[in-house]
Amino acid sequence: MPRSPRSRPISALTACAGALAYTVSKVDLARDGELGMPGFPAPPEAYAQVTDVTAAQLGNAGLGLLMAVVALLLVRPPAARWLRRSVAGVSWLGIAMVGAGVIGFGARAAGVAPGLGERPPHMATAVAALVVGALWVAGWSVATAGVMRGARTTPPTSATSTTRAARTR
Template identity: 50%
Template sequence: MTAAAGAVAYSVSKVDLAFRGELGMPGFPAPRAAYDSYEPFSGQLSNAAMGVLLVLLILALARLPTNRWARRALLIGNGVAVTVIGLGVAGFAVRATGAVPWLGAPADGAAAWIALAVGALWTVAWSVAIRRAARSRSASAVEAG
């Protein structure tokens, strides 16, 4: 449930940014030039919708399909998604330190560090949920076989 809560937090933050007309992440404002290419409201609502899809993908781990290929597809889909999110969190963590200036401005206040902590907790909890789901099904398959 912690992993799903992380996806919910992501979605809520994106809805908040949409209604404020801002691009970026909490504590990590997008450069002004980004506003020339992207419309904040619809862009952030699209991100929020993606977060809702991630909630569903994560919750599906609680009840894996019995079909082997469907189960593998769900586990692989979760693995790819958590990797992408984890890389995003890592990128923002590097940006937060200011060590790589071309990534953008360093962390701007407590919101950035809270967003990073939530992102890190989300990816770790999600990785654990995937591993547990994979093990629970393989243990059941061994017992049944």
């Protein structure tokens, strides 16, 4: 079944919103001097490994902004093939990283991976963070797949058609 022409931009904007939610959460945690994720506080021993909690969380917020920009590039993919492929490659890497985080934190919340930390003390906040993460991954995946599919099916431009016609003469 063909996808709506709006599905990729909507998915890309969903991914961008997920990245911005992550960014805002990291700025909030930096302001409070806390490690972890919303609903998933870091264990006390983690603070011994981080010399500057605020800088670490602001660095994560910066990464979130970068992921938001990459997601925005999927709304109207770059025309240059190398740049479009680079955006898709970075997107798949980001999808893998965020997806692994959602799976890991989901396992922690379910209590099936005690090595990842205690179950969250505020389950509603943890579930909300997991839902945002899952929507982020889903939107980013759909948008990236759409860009890759669109690159294979995009008809040649008139300049390309003219060049091809000249070569076949």
